[in-house]
Amino acid sequence: MRILLVEDETALAQTIKEGLVAEGFVVDIEADGVSGLWAAGEFPYDVIVLDIMLPRLNGYDVLKKLRERKIWTPVLMLTAKDGEYDQTDAFDLGADDYLTKPFNFMILLARLRALVRRGAPERPVVLTAGSLVLDPSRRLVERRGVPIPLTAREYGLLLYLMRHTGDVVSKAQILENVWDSAYSGGENVVEVYIGYLRKKLDAPFGVQTLHTVRGLGYRLDADAPATTR
C-alpha cells in the first residue's frame, strides 16, 4: 500500500510516516501543496493524506485540482479544530474522509485501511456524442470546448438522450424518465424542450444532432452538418 502524505509540519509528518511504515505501508512525504499535487498525478497511490494549511497551495485547492484532473485516489483530509474551514467543505470538494487534528494514530490507521479497502469510488463517466460532451460529475455540457448552460430540465433531457445516443426514444419514454410522475400535462412538452435543446446545442454550431423520427420519437446522433430546409 502506497500512501502520499502532504504535510508541512516536519515532525508530525515523520511521526505519521514511521507509524505507517511500521504497519507495512510505503509512505512518501511532500511538504507543500504544489509538490503534493505533482506527486499525486505522477505516482499511483492507494490513498492520499492531505493537510489543509499548506505552503504554496492549500489542501482544498490541491483536492479541487486533483478532481479536476480526474485523479480519484481516495483523500483523507487533516483539518484543524479552529481552522477557517469547515469539515463539510472537505466533503463538498470530494474528500473521502477527514480527521481533526490532533488525532490518535490508531484512528488514522483504521480510517486509512477503510479507504484503501473501499478503493477509488466509481465516478460517473463523461458522455460524448461527436463534439458534444456531458460530464455528470461536474454537471457540465460543452461543444467544441464551449460551455453550454442548460436549465435542470434541459440537462435531464439531454442526459437521457445521450445515454441512448443513436437510439430512437419515444416521447412517452422521455416523459417517464425525465419528467416526474406527478407531471400530468401532454407529450407536447417534450417537443418544446427538444426545441430548446436544438437552439442551444445545435443551431449555434451549425450541426444537427437532435433528430425527429416521424411517428416514433427522437434520436440523438453524433455531429452531422445541418441540412438546409
Ligand code: CA
Ligand atoms: Ca499544515
